[in-house]
Amino acid sequence: MDKIDFKKQLATFYSAPKGSFATINMPAMQFVKINGEGDPNRDPAYQRAIEWLYSLSYAMKFASKSTSGKDYVVPPLEGLWWADNPDDFVGRRKHLWQWTMMIMVPDFVERPRYEAALARSRDKLGEPPVSLRLEPLDEGRCLQTLHVGSYDDEGPVLARLHHEIMPAMGMTFAGPHHEIYLSDARRTPPEKLKTILRQPVRSAG
Numbered sequence: 595m596d597k598i599d600f601k602k603q604l605a606t607f608y609s610a611p612k613g614s615f616a617t618i619n620m621p622a623m624q625f626v627k628i629n630g631e632g633d634p635n636r637d638p639a640y641q642r643a644i645e646w647l648y649s650l651s652y653a654m655k656f657a658s659k660s661t662s663g664k665d666y667v668v669p670p671l672e673g674l675w676w677a678d679n680p681d682d683f684v685g686r687r688k689h690l691w692q693w694t695m696m697i698m699v700p701d702f703v704e705r706p707r708y709e710a711a712l713a714r715s716r717d718k719l720g721e722p723p724v725s726l727r728l729e730p731l732d733e734g735r736c737l738q739t740l741h742v743g744s745y746d747d748e749g750p751v752l753a754r755l756h757h758e759i760m761p762a763m764g765m766t767f768a769g770p771h772h773e774i775y776l777s778d779a780r781r782t783p784p785e786k787l788k789t790i791l792r793q794p795v796r797s798a799g
Contacts, residue, residue: 597665598700608670610740612740618735624701630694630695630725632691636688649719672772674696674770675772699728735768737765738792743784767794768794
C-alpha cells in the first residue's frame with residue numbers, strides 16, 4: 595500500500611523560495627479547524643486545540659487506511675493569524691492576536707469519518723472546543739515564502755511583504771496571514787525552524 599505524502603504530492607503548496615515571494619493559486623481544500631485568541635505560548639486553549647487537531651487527524655488517517663485502503667501522512671499543522679490592527683501582528687504583540695489552527699484533511703476523507711473520529715476523540719479528551727469544525731478554505735491567489743528561523747524573527751519579512759512587495763504589485767490583503775509549519779518545534783532548534791509564510795492577495799484597484 596502506497597502512503598500518500600501531500601507535502602510531496604502537492605509540492606507547489608508545501609514549498610516556497612527562501613528570500614523571495616512566489617505567486618501561487620490555491621484551490622479549495624478542506625481542513626479541521628479550531629479558533630482561539632491570545633498568546634499561543636501562554637494560553638492553555640492553544641495547546642488543547644493542537645491536541646484535538648492531531649487526535650482527530652490521526653483517527654481519520656487510521657480509519658481511511660483500514661476501511662478504504664488509502665493511507666497517508668498526516669499533513670503539517672497550519673495556522674491563520676490576525677489582529678484587529680495588522681501592526682500588532684507584525685510587532686509580535688501576541689496578547690492581541692487571533693488564530694485558527696488547522697490540519698488539512700484529504701478530499702477522500704468524508705464527513706462520516708470525521709464524525710466517527712470526533713466521537714473517538716471525545717472519549718479520550720472530553721468535550722471538544724466549541725469552534726471545532728471540518729470546513730473548506732479557498733484562498734485563491736497568494737504570495738508565499740520560506741522562512742528559516744525563529745517564529746519571532748518573522749516580523750521584518752512580513753513588514754517587507756506588507757509595505758514593499760504587495761504595494762509594488764498593486765496588491766492588498768484578501769485573507770489572514772497563513773503559516774505552514776514544516777518543522778517540529780519540539781525537536782528543532784529555533785534557528786532551523788522551517789515555516790511557509792503565505793498571504794492571500796487581490797488587486798488593490
